[in-house]
Amino acid sequence: MSRLLGVMLGVLTAIGGFVDIGDLVASALVGARFGLGLAWALLLGLVGICLFAEMSGRVAAVTGRATFDLVRERLGPRAGLANLAASVLVTTLTLTAEVGGVALAFELATSVNRLLWVPLVVVLVWAVIWRVRFSVMENLFGLLGLCLVAFAVALWQLHPDWSALWQQLSAPSVQEGEGRPTYFYYAIALFGAAMTPYEVFFFSSGGVEDRWTRKDLLTERVNVFLGFPLGGLLSLSIMAVAAVVFLPANVQVDRLSQTVLPVALTLGKVGLAVVLVGVFAATFGAALETALSAGYSVAQYFGWQWGKYVRPREAARFHVVVMAALLAALLLLMTTADPVKVTEYSLVFSAMALPLTYLPILVIANDPDYMGDQVNDRLSNLLGSAVLVVIVVASLAAVPLMVLTKAGQ
């Protein structure tokens, strides 16, 4: 019984934890410009993250090795270091965006400028990492993140033309007045939002923190294959409400306040309050995950002691890296950089860094020396390889498209 509760808790956490600032920004922005015409990119990214998160979690459960251990081992020190540099850069940029998102949620709730909230948020994130138990941290923010269901309720209340939405989803086409390069630029942004590398760093390292063993493989799989797709549905409903409210009115979405506006329109003040709690939980939870991921990846590359399961004084270097990432995020935000813009750039840069992270996971998940009888089955390999091809194409196309479209303008 307690096992069933544990599995359910994991699923709920995965649903709430799936959405972060990248999804909040990219899904609403794309929904307002392209309707559901780009939902396929989100769904493709969802398939990809499910496959690779499951592999990385399985490796962690069977061997106790997290993702960046594998990166160093299979890519060697040189390519591993290049990947480390890129990953830490992208993860810190994502952390910056998440902290900015939390500050924006506070600003929306209190009308106090976000710049005043940023230092407080940074200190709060650090304090939670320093003191709060890993499982409590994971479950609390995941469950609060379920408040984002308000987007799905709002979609229902908007009484949209479901067949028109289905039409956009099933027969995607480039909107009039939008060029093909812009269309694919945003496809990459959505794909990147779903497959951000910190998700596998955190998922696999979290498995080690939770002391997963082979016995936990069922929990791990249910979390991924039930929780992530349901979380993806939240992302899809953010896109859909933007498509219903903003697309006909031709409104450009470039602020977080616009993302939550459809909920306020349909569900009133209470709906707005609930969705702001959801936005806070989603961004704060992701800020914790990205700050920890910066520490995880550096410590795992160099072999240092890491993790919240040991006393901080025994993992001094790990905690210093986490603090340094938070400090960098603080400084960047205090330059008055726009969190939404930071998010957009972090998504495209993360798309660039994807192949070097996901290839080693696929290789190790097939290594009987490591995995014994838990190596990948054929279906995982077939789908994993197919997604990897998409990842390589997206990473190669990301920068040229960014230049060509002037970052989607």
Place this chain on the structure above:
Amino acid sequence: MTPSSDDIEPTAGSTVDAGLHLLDRQVCDREGRLLCKVDDLELQEAPGEPPAVVAILVGPPALGRRLGGAVGRLVCGVHHRMVSRPDKGPLRIPFTAVRRFRSSVELSVTAEELELGELEAWLRVHLVARIPGADHAAG
């Protein structure tokens, strides 16, 4: 040797693919604490025999050598300036201290018996241990 999921005991005279089974793997101490990576290996060559692994080499000097190029020189150079005894070279963990290796290399000694982690010690004393709560694992 054929790969298997079983533990590999480092018995004298057995052969392994050191590049695949040793290099860049995680090193843990007797109590399971994470120590370092296998940054490089010290080999001993005798005529007519395959080279034998005698020690695991650890730290920026060993890693820098394997990185090579400008980055490698930078890693070695920074390390040279930062440590108290720069001419000591990389740390050596004699291969006799290895208990077994699988997804990680497990030692039969504890972290304290090896003089590892000058940076860790410095950061602990000067920064991390001074923050309240550093002695309690959050779990």
